Amino acid sequence: MIQGEFDEIGQLFFEIDLIAANGENFPTIALLDTGCTEWLAINNQDLQGLGWRRIETRDVQTAMGETTLDTYLGKVVLDGEEFTIEVVAGAAFRETLIGAPWLRQRRLVAHFSAGLLTLE
Template sequence: MISGEFNHKGELVFEIALVAADETDWPVQVILDTGFNDWLLINNEDAVNLDWLQKQKPRKAHTAAGTVFFTVYKGIVLMDGEEFIIPVLGGDEINNILLGVRWLQLKRLVADYSAGILTLD
């Protein structure tokens, strides 16, 4: 189980680690975005710095900002001591790393804002 916190905007924030190609762990804070239907969204520059391989041709997606093409990487995420190899979407205009709702297929989300409890189990 990993504990998270609600930030000043009320967003669901967790700390995970991204694993670089050289097996170095990079702890990062991520926002769980229930409107994002994939696994992970990251800035392309960060994915390149992690030396993650491009998995396939860019993927077209419809966002609130319109139609966008995302680069797809093969990424490794370390969460609660367990490694996950997942497809990661990358974009040039990404400011925050986002976890998507696909994680809820594997993890149970407990979010009780009034009690200050936020976990992924």
């Protein structure tokens, strides 16, 4: 189980680890975006130091419409478990986003009044 936090407007944040190609671990705060259909979306600038391999360029539907993004094969650690996932990268991403596919594998518990946020 991974503990998360709410911000003042109710956004859901979790700490995850990004694993660089050289094995180095980079903890980061990621916003859970249930409207995001990707496992992980990251800003191009944040991606540079990870050394992940680009696998394709494809069209992706975003909140701002359809756009073409590069897709990488990346490694993340969530709740102590390492995953190899597809990651989209673009200049428009202000936050690192974890998307709805995680909710197919994990249960989200968000109890705002109790201040409880977990991804199990």
